[in-house]
Amino acid sequence: xxxxxxxxxxxxxxxxxxxxxxxxxxxxxxxxxxxxxxxxxxxxxxxxxxxxxxxxxxxxxxxxxxxxxxxxxxxxxxxxxxxxxxxxxxxxxxxxxxxxxxxxxxxxxxxxxxxxxxxxxxxxxxxxxxxxxxxxxxxxxxxxxxxxxxxxxxxxxxxxxxxxxxxxxxxxxxxxxxxxxxxxxxxxxxxxxxxxxxxxxxxxxxxxxxxxxxxxxxxxxxxxxxxxxxxxxxxxxxxxxxxxxxxxxxxxxxxxxxxxxxxxxxxxxxxxxxxxxxxxxxxxxxxxxxxxxxxxxxxxxxxxxxxxxxxxxxxxxxxxxxxxxxxxxxxxxxxxxxxxxxxxxxxxxxxxxxxxxxxxxxxxxxxxxxxxxxxxxxxxxxxxxxxxxxx
Numbered sequence: 001x002x003x004x005x006x007x008x009x010x011x012x013x014x015x016x017x018x019x020x021x022x023x024x025x026x027x028x029x030x031x032x033x034x035x036x037x038x039x040x041x042x043x044x045x046x047x048x049x050x051x052x053x054x055x056x057x058x059x060x061x062x063x064x065x066x067x068x069x070x071x072x073x074x075x076x077x078x079x080x081x082x083x084x085x086x087x088x089x090x091x092x093x094x095x096x097x098x099x100x101x102x103x104x105x106x107x108x109x110x111x112x113x114x115x116x117x118x119x120x121x122x123x124x125x126x127x128x129x130x131x132x133x134x135x136x137x138x139x140x141x142x143x144x145x146x147x148x149x150x151x152x153x154x155x156x157x158x159x160x161x162x163x164x165x166x167x168x169x170x171x172x173x174x175x176x177x178x179x180x181x182x183x184x185x186x187x188x189x190x191x192x193x194x195x196x197x198x199x200x201x202x203x204x205x206x207x208x209x210x211x212x213x214x215x216x217x218x219x220x221x222x223x224x225x226x227x228x229x230x231x232x233x234x235x236x237x238x239x240x241x242x243x244x245x246x247x248x249x250x251x252x253x254x255x256x257x258x259x260x261x262x263x264x265x266x267x268x269x270x271x272x273x274x275x276x277x278x279x280x281x282x283x284x285x286x287x288x289x290x291x292x293x294x295x296x297x298x299x300x301x302x303x304x305x306x307x308x309x310x311x312x313x314x315x316x317x318x319x320x321x322x323x324x325x326x327x328x329x330x331x332x333x334x335x336x337x338x339x340x341x342x343x344x345x346x347x348x349x350x351x352x353x354x355x356x357x358x359x360x361x362x363x364x365x366x367x368x369x370x371x372x373x374x375x376x377x378x379x380x381x382x383x384x385x386x387x388x389x390x391x
Contacts, residue, residue: 018364021366026369045250046069049253051070071091091111138180183215214247216250216251222258265341270313276313278335282363285321285323285357287363290350308330318358
């Protein structure tokens with residue numbers, strides 16, 4: 001995972017914040033949204049915000065000004081999209097329970113199924129929903145069996161993946177009522193992997209495209225990264241949509257929030273065991289789980305690689321998990337208890353994944369305006385939030 005930081009958080013007075021605290025720069029978020037809206041306008045695609053990556057609904061009014069709606073991975077995200085964001089609500093689930101699907105059918109605009117079996121099994125509910133909401137549209141997620149991801153846990157097209165329907169498992173007799181196809185193969189990638197994926201989609205599923213009204217290219221597009229090939233993406237979408245006469249959808253998640261956020265933390269203690277160590281008031285497993293899942297090493301403002309700056313530390317979280325280690329870093333001077341550290345690019349896939357393992361306090365959430373220096377702490381968490389998740 002690359003680190004992209006569009007905001008200079010060195011200008012933020014972290015003493016004004018509780019700790020730990022996620023801080024998101026509203027100026028940078030709007031910058032990303034403008035880029036995505038520009039792609040939509042130039043290409044004719046509709047761009048949705050993937051709530052699975054960034055569902056900080058404080059920004060819902062801003063998102064709704066620029067994008068066509070949201071995409072959800074289940075009922076609760078769909079409700080959040082409908083209640084706060086407006087616009088279109090698209091839902092894909094690896095599988096639906098009957099109660100969840102009943103609620104989804106009442107609020108979604110597009111519902112995408114992960115298997116022909118579920119699509120057929122829920123036909124009575126589908127027909128009942130269409131009777132009251134004839135504008136409702138349905139799709140199938142396909143698996144082009146073309147991997148572009150470097151990390152298997154994040155590769156939807158890895159061998160044996162449960163996500164998407166391979167051509168061999170697609171019952172074309174079940175396509176009545178299906179108006180679109182959805183695929184997703186990317187993770188933090190630029191345009192060439194999408195171009196190769198589209199070739200695989202057309203090779204395997206091209207014979208179905210004349211029957212479709214829309215095609216969703218999924219997420220994982222790093223469109224707002226400075227080196228992304230935006231012009232090539234626009235040309236590709238326009239070409240694909242014209243040749244197949246379909247509406248193209250994109251559903252970036254990270255691209256909405258990439259480079260916009262930080263996680264402010266505090267050094268609680270320094271120790272030594274083979275290496276100098278610092279224990280922080282945050283946690284990899286609770287607050288930035290991709291550090292362990294991906295894995296990757298998040299950047300820290302003013303820190304470097306081990307050996308670069310003279311004072312090396314292994315930074316760890318405050319939980320009992322032995323592997324709750326964020327990584328090894330070097331600093332210009334020894335770390336002090338009470339010192340604030342700022343982890344970079346910490347808006348996407350962080351607060352949406354937090355847990356209270358060990359009763360660990362969830363980080364507060366703040367909004368900063370990097371132009372005016374206005375700072376608002378919009379949410380703090382405590383014991384009641386931990387207790388409320390249990391019984």
